[in-house]
Amino acid sequence: VVTGEALLALLPELVATGFLILVLMVGVFADRNVVLVAGLAALGSLAVFGSAAVLLVIGFSGSFFGGGFVVDAFALYFKLIVAGSAFFAVLAAARWSGYTGDAGEYLTLILSVVLGSILLVSMRDLFGLFLAIELATIPSYAMVAFDRTRRESAEGGMKYLITGVIASSVLLYGIVLIYGVSGSAELADVARAFSADLSPVVVIGLVLLLSGFAFKVSAAPFHFWTPDAYQGAPTSAAAFLSVAPKAAFFAILLRVLLEGMPEAAPTWTAVMAFLAIITMFVGNLFALRQRNVRRMLAYSSVAHSGYILAAFAALQGQALQTAVEAVLVYSAAYAVMNLGAFLVIDLVGEDTKSFNGLIKTRPGVALSMLVFMASLVGIPPLSGFFGKLWIIIAGAQSGSVAVYVVVGALVINSVLSVPYYFGIVRNMLFEEPAGPVSPKDDSSALRFSVYVLAVATTLFGLLIIPLSTLVQSSGLL
Amino acid sequence: VITTVTIFIPLLGAILMLFLPDEARTLRYGALGVAAVPLLLATYVYFAFGGNLDAAALSQDVTWIGSLNVGYRVGLDGLGFGMFYLTTLLTLIAVVASWDVRENLKQYLAILFVAELGMLGVFAAQDMILFYVFFEITLIPMYLLVGIWGDENRRAAAIRFFIYTFLGSTVMLAGFLAFGILAGSYSMDSLSAGGGLSRTAQIAVAAPILFGLLIKVPAVPLHGWLLDVYVSSPTSTNVVLSGILPKLGTYGLIRIAIPLLPDGVEPFLPYIAALGVVNVLYGSFVAFLQPDLKALVAYSSIGTLGFILLGAASQNAVGLNGAVFQQVSHGLYSALLFILVGVIAARTGTRRISELGGLAARMPWAGGLLALGALAAMGLPGLAVFVSEFMSIMGGYETFPVQGVLAALGIILSAMYMLYMLARVIFGPIERPAYEGATDAGPVEMAAVVPLAVLLLALGIFPALLISVQRPAVDAVLSAIGGG
Numbered sequence: 001v002v003t004g005e006a007l008l009a010l011l012p013e014l015v016a017t018g019f020l021i022l023v024l025m026v027g028v029f030a031d032r033n034v035v036l037v038a039g040l041a042a043l044g045s046l047a048v049f050g051s052a053a054v055l056l057v058i059g060f061s062g063s064f065f066g067g068g069f070v071v072d073a074f075a076l077y078f079k080l081i082v083a084g085s086a087f088f089a090v091l092a093a094a095r096w097s098g099y100t101g102d103a104g105e106y107l108t109l110i111l112s113v114v115l116g117s118i119l120l121v122s123m124r125d126l127f128g129l130f131l132a133i134e135l136a137t138i139p140s141y142a143m144v145a146f147d148r149t150r151r152e153s154a155e156g157g158m159k160y161l162i163t164g165v166i167a168s169s170v171l172l173y174g175i176v177l178i179y180g181v182s183g184s185a186e187l188a189d190v191a192r193a194f195s196a197d198l199s200p201v202v203v204i205g206l207v208l209l210l211s212g213f214a215f216k217v218s219a220a221p222f223h224f225w226t227p228d229a230y231q232g233a234p235t236s237a238a239a240f241l242s243v244a245p246k247a248a249f250f251a252i253l254l255r256v257l258l259e260g261m262p263e264a265a266p267t268w269t270a271v272m273a274f275l276a277i278i279t280m281f282v283g284n285l286f287a288l289r290q291r292n293v294r295r296m297l298a299y300s301s302v303a304h305s306g307y308i309l310a311a312f313a314a315l316q317g318q319a320l321q322t323a324v325e326a327v328l329v330y331s332a333a334y335a336v337m338n339l340g341a342f343l344v345i346d347l348v349g350e351d352t353k354s355f356n357g358l359i360k361t362r363p364g365v366a367l368s369m370l371v372f373m374a375s376l377v378g379i380p381p382l383s384g385f386f387g388k389l390w391i392i393i394a395g396a397q398s399g400s401v402a403v404y405v406v407v408g409a410l411v412i413n414s415v416l417s418v419p420y421y422f423g424i425v426r427n428m429l430f431e432e433p434a435g436p437v438s439p440k441d442d443s444s445a446l447r448f449s450v451y452v453l454a455v456a457t458t459l460f461g462l463l464i465i466p467l468s469t470l471v472q473s474s475g476l477l
Numbered sequence: 478v479i480t481t482v483t484i485f486i487p488l489l490g491a492i493l494m495l496f497l498p499d500e501a502r503t504l505r506y507g508a509l510g511v512a513a514v515p516l517l518l519a520t521y522v523y524f525a526f527g528g529n530l531d532a533a534a535l536s537q538d539v540t541w542i543g544s545l546n547v548g549y550r551v552g553l554d555g556l557g558f559g560m561f562y563l564t565t566l567l568t569l570i571a572v573v574a575s576w577d578v579r580e581n582l583k584q585y586l587a588i589l590f591v592a593e594l595g596m597l598g599v600f601a602a603q604d605m606i607l608f609y610v611f612f613e614i615t616l617i618p619m620y621l622l623v624g625i626w627g628d629e630n631r632r633a634a635a636i637r638f639f640i641y642t643f644l645g646s647t648v649m650l651a652g653f654l655a656f657g658i659l660a661g662s663y664s665m666d667s668l669s670a671g672g673g674l675s676r677t678a679q680i681a682v683a684a685p686i687l688f689g690l691l692i693k694v695p696a697v698p699l700h701g702w703l704l705d706v707y708v709s710s711p712t713s714t715n716v717v718l719s720g721i722l723p724k725l726g727t728y729g730l731i732r733i734a735i736p737l738l739p740d741g742v743e744p745f746l747p748y749i750a751a752l753g754v755v756n757v758l759y760g761s762f763v764a765f766l767q768p769d770l771k772a773l774v775a776y777s778s779i780g781t782l783g784f785i786l787l788g789a790a791s792q793n794a795v796g797l798n799g800a801v802f803q804q805v806s807h808g809l810y811s812a813l814l815f816i817l818v819g820v821i822a823a824r825t826g827t828r829r830i831s832e833l834g835g836l837a838a839r840m841p842w843a844g845g846l847l848a849l850g851a852l853a854a855m856g857l858p859g860l861a862v863f864v865s866e867f868m869s870i871m872g873g874y875e876t877f878p879v880q881g882v883l884a885a886l887g888i889i890l891s892a893m894y895m896l897y898m899l900a901r902v903i904f905g906p907i908e909r910p911a912y913e914g915a916t917d918a919g920p921v922e923m924a925a926v927v928p929l930a931v932l933l934l935a936l937g938i939f940p941a942l943l944i945s946v947q948r949p950a951v952d953a954v955l956s957a958i959g960g961g
Contacts, residue, residue, distance in 0.1 A: 325544055359625070363584070374617055379643075380610040386542070389606070392651070393545055396658045411651060415644055422639065429624055430632045461610070468542045 011051045019044025020111040027104010034098035041107035049083035068125035078121040078251040082244040089240035095443035112139035117248035126185040143237040156232020163225040171212025177205030187260035194261040220282035230298035239342030247331040273313035279306030280413040319397035325471040330387035340453035341372040346441040357433030368454035373421040383460035491590035508586040515565040550603040555950030557600035559805040568593040571713040573925040592618035605653040605663040627709040634705035641702040649689025656682040670957040679741025693726030696752040707775035712819030720808035739958040750790035750880040756783030757887030765894040778811040788869030796872015803865035810853040813929040824915040835907035843918040855892040861936035
C-alpha cells in the first residue's frame with residue numbers, strides 16, 4: 001500500500017526521477033542550451049540533497065514496501081554524500097558535455113547513477129539491492145565510454161562493462177545461494193541462515209557475495225578494471241564514480257553484513273582484514289609507478305578502498321560503533337578530497353609533467369591541488385586525516401590482533417603514499433613551467449567546484465563537529 | 478578565549494595577506510601589524526596572568542570530535558608559555574627579517590602565518606590529538622617555505638625534511654592514540670600520571686611518542702634532515718626553523734611524555750640524557766669543522782639543543798627548569814645568529830669563514846652583535862643561555878653524573894669554535910677588497926636583532942622574569958613523577 005508516508009520516504013528518489021526525466025527531455029529539445037540543461041541537472045542534485053537533508057533533520061525513519069525499503073539516518077547520510085558529489089560532477093561536466101553535443105544524455109546518466117545509488121543505500125532486501133546496484137552501474141559504463149574523441153574512453157568503458165557484468169553475476173549467484181538457504185531475501189531472515197553453524201552453501205554464497213562487492217569497490221585482487229576505466233573516462237565521470245556509487249556500495253555492504261549476517265562476523269571480518277591489507281598495498285605500490293595523474297588517482301582510489309575496508313575489519317567487539325562511524329566519516333572526507341583531486345586534471349592536464357611550475361602559472365589551482373594531495377596523504381587538519389584517525393581508533397578499540405596488523409599496514413601505507421602524492425606537489429612547486437598550459441576546460445563552474453572542494457577539505461575540522469554529532473546520535477544501524 | 482584568539486589571529490593574517498595588493502611595502506607593514514597582535518596579547522597575558530596561568534580566561538575546553546572523545550582543549554601553562562611568547566615574538570622578527578625574500582612575498586608571509594598558527598597551537602594544546610593536529614599544521618608550511626624560497630639545494634632539503642618529520646609524527650600519533658584509548662582520555666589536563674597503565678604498557682606507548690619527538694628536535698642519530706634544511710632556508714625561515722620548531726619536540730617531551738608517562742619514560746631517561754650529550758659534543762665538533770658560517774651556526778644550534786634533553790631527563794627541579802628555560806634562550810640566540818649571518822652574507826656576498834675577516838671595522842654593529850650571540854652560545858654568564866645551560870648541567874649531573882660532566886665539556890668546546898670563528902670573521906685584516914665598502918646593518922636589520930639581544934641580556938641578568946612563570950608548572954611535573 002502506497003501511503004503518504006511511503007511517498008515521503010521516497011522523496012529523494014522521486015525528486016531524482018523527476019529531474020532525470022526533465023533533463024533528458026530538455027536535453028533533447030534544447031540541446032544547444034547547455035547552461036539550461038546543466039543548470040537543471042545541478043538543481044536536481046541540490047534538490048535531492050535538500051530533500052534528503054529535510055528527512056534527516058525531521059528525524060524521519062521507517063521501513064516501507066513490505067520492509068524492503070528502509071529510511072534511516074544512515075541511509076539519508078549516504079544520500080547526502082551521493083547528491084552532493086553529483087552536484088560538483090555536474091558543474092565540472094557542464095562545459096565539456098556541451099562540446100560533445102550530448103550534454104543532456106551525459107547529465108542524465110549522472111542523475112541515473114544518483115538514483116541507483118540513493119535507492120541502494122535504503123535497500124533491506126537482497127534482490128532489491130541487486131536491482132539498485134544495476135541501476136547505479138549500468139549508466140556508469142556508458143559514462144566511462146562517453147568521450148568519443150579518445151580511444152581510451154571506449155576501451156575503458158568496455159573493460160569496465162565486461163568486468164562489471166561478471167561481478168554482477170557473481171554477486172547475484174551469491175545472493176541466490178544465500179536466498180536458497182534462508183528462504184527469504186530480507187536481511188532479517190537472511191540473518192537466521194547465518195545464525196547456526198555456517199553450512200557450506202552459505203559459505204560459498206558469502207564468498208561470492210563478498211567477491212562481487214570487492215569488484216564493485218575495486219578491492220584487490222578484483223581492482224584491475226579501475227585504472228583503465230578511470231583513465232579512459234571523462235574526468236567528471238572518474239571523479240564522480242570514484243566517490244558517490246562507491247560510498248553507496250560501502251554503505252549497503254555495511255548494512256548487509258551487520259543486519260544480514262551479524263553471527264558470521266568472525267568470518268567476514270577476517271576476509272575484510274585480508275582484503276584491506278592487500279588492497280592498500282596494491283593500490284599504493286602501483287600508484288608509485290604512475291606518470292599519468294588519472295591512473296595514479298585510480299590506484300590511489302584502490303588504496304583508499306583498502307583503508308575503508310580496514311574499518312570493516314574492525315567491526316567487532318568494543319569497536320563496532322566507532323568502526324561504523326569511521327565508514328561514514330571516511331566516505332564524506334574522501335568525497336570532498338578525491339572529487340577535487342580528479343577535477344583539477346581538467347584544469348591542468350593528465351601528465352604529471354603538466355603540473356610543472358603550476359604555482360607560478362596558476363597559484364590558486366596549485367594551492368588547491370596541494371590541499372587535496374596533502375589530504376589524501378592524511379595530514380591534519382585536512383579531511384583525509386579525520387577519516388584515517390577514525391579508522392585507526394576503531395582498529396585500536398577492536399582488541400583483535402589481526403586488526404592491529406591492518407591498522408599498522410594503514411599507517412605504513414600512509415607514509416608509503418607520500419612520494420606519489422607529493423611528486424605532484426614537487427612538480428608544482430619546484431619545477432619550471434614547461435610552457436603555456438592549455439587546460440582542457442577552464443570554465444568558471446569547474447574552477448568554482450575545485451575551490452569549494454578545497455575549502456571544504458581544509459575546513460573539514462569544523463565540519464567534523466556536526467558530522468560527529470550526527471554519526472553518534474543517529475543510532476546508525 | 479584569549480589563547481584561542483591569539484592562536485587564530487595568524488590565520489586572519491594569512492587570509493589578509495592574500496587580499497593585500499602585491500606591493501612589498503604594503504605587505505610588510507600589513508604583516509607587521511598582524512604579527513604584532515599576538516605579541517601584544519601574549520605580553521598582556523604575561524603581565525595580567527603571569528603568576529596564574531591556570532586562569533579560566535586563558536583556557537577553553539569544548540567538545541570537538543564528540544564520538545572520539547577528542548576535545549578542543551587549549552590553555553597556557555608555565556611549561557609552554559615561554560615558547561608561546563617566543564613564537565609570537567620570533568614570527569614578528571621573521572616578518573622584519575624577510576628582506577631576502579624577493580619573489581612572491583605575499584605567499585611567503587601568508588604561509589609564515591599558517592606556520593605560526595600551528596606553533597602557537599602546539600604550545601597551548603591540552604589535548605593530545607589537538608597537539609598532534611597543530612604539530613602537523615606546521616609541516617606543510619615549513620616544507621613550502623624551505624622548498625620554494627630556499628637556495629639551490631632546497632628541493633632535496635624540503636623533501637627530506639618532510640619525509641623524516643612526517644614519519645616521526647605518524648609514529649608519535651600511534652603512540653598518542655594507544656595511550657588515549659588505554660587511558661580513556663586524550664586530555665592532558667585530566668589524565669593522571671600514567672593514566673592507570675601498567676609499567677609495561679607505559680613503556681610500549683612511550684617508545685613511539687619519544688621517537689617522533691626526538692626526530693623533531695632532532696636528537697643526533699635522527700638529525701639527517703637538518704643541515705640542508707637549515708643551510709638552504711632564507712634567513713627569516715631560519716628564525717622560525719631553529720628558534721621554535723625544535724621545541725615542538727622538546728616541549729612534547731616535557732609536557733606530555735615525562736609527566737603523563739613517568740614509568741614509561743623512566744627507562745629511556747639515561748639514553749635521552751646521553752643523546753643530549755651526544756648532541757652537545759657532536760654539534761660542537763662538527764661546528765668546529767664547518768667552512769660555512771651558516772652551517773656552523775646550524776651545528777651550534779643542534780649542540781645547544783642537547784642541554785634541553787639533558788635537563789629534561791634529569792627529573793629534578795633545577796634540571797627541568799633549566800630545560801624549559803633553555804628552550805627560550807636557545808631560540809633567542811640562534812635566531813639572533815641566523816639573522817646576523819644573513820646580514821653578513823648579504824653585505825659581503827659570502828658565508829665562507831675563510832673569506833671573511835675584519836668585519837668589526839666595517840660593520841661594528843653587526844659584528845658586535847654577532848660577538849654577543851657567539852658569547853651567548855658559549856654560555857657566558859650574564860646572558861640567558863648561561864643560566865639555562867648551567868641549570869641543565871647541574872640538574873643533569875645530579876641524576877646522571879657522567880652525562881653531566883661530558884655536557885660541561887661541551888661548553889668548553891663551544892667556546893673554542895665560537896672564539897675561533899669570531900677571531901677569523903670579526904677581527905683580523907679585511908681579507909677582500911671586494912667588500913671593503915660593506916656597510917653596517919641598517920635600521921631594519923637592527924630592529925630585527927636588537928630585541929633578541931636585549932632579551933638575552935634581560936633574561937641573563939633577571940632569570941626570574943621567566944622562572945617565576947614556569948616554576949609552578951615544573952613543580953607540578955615533579956610531583957606528578959614523584960620526584961622533587
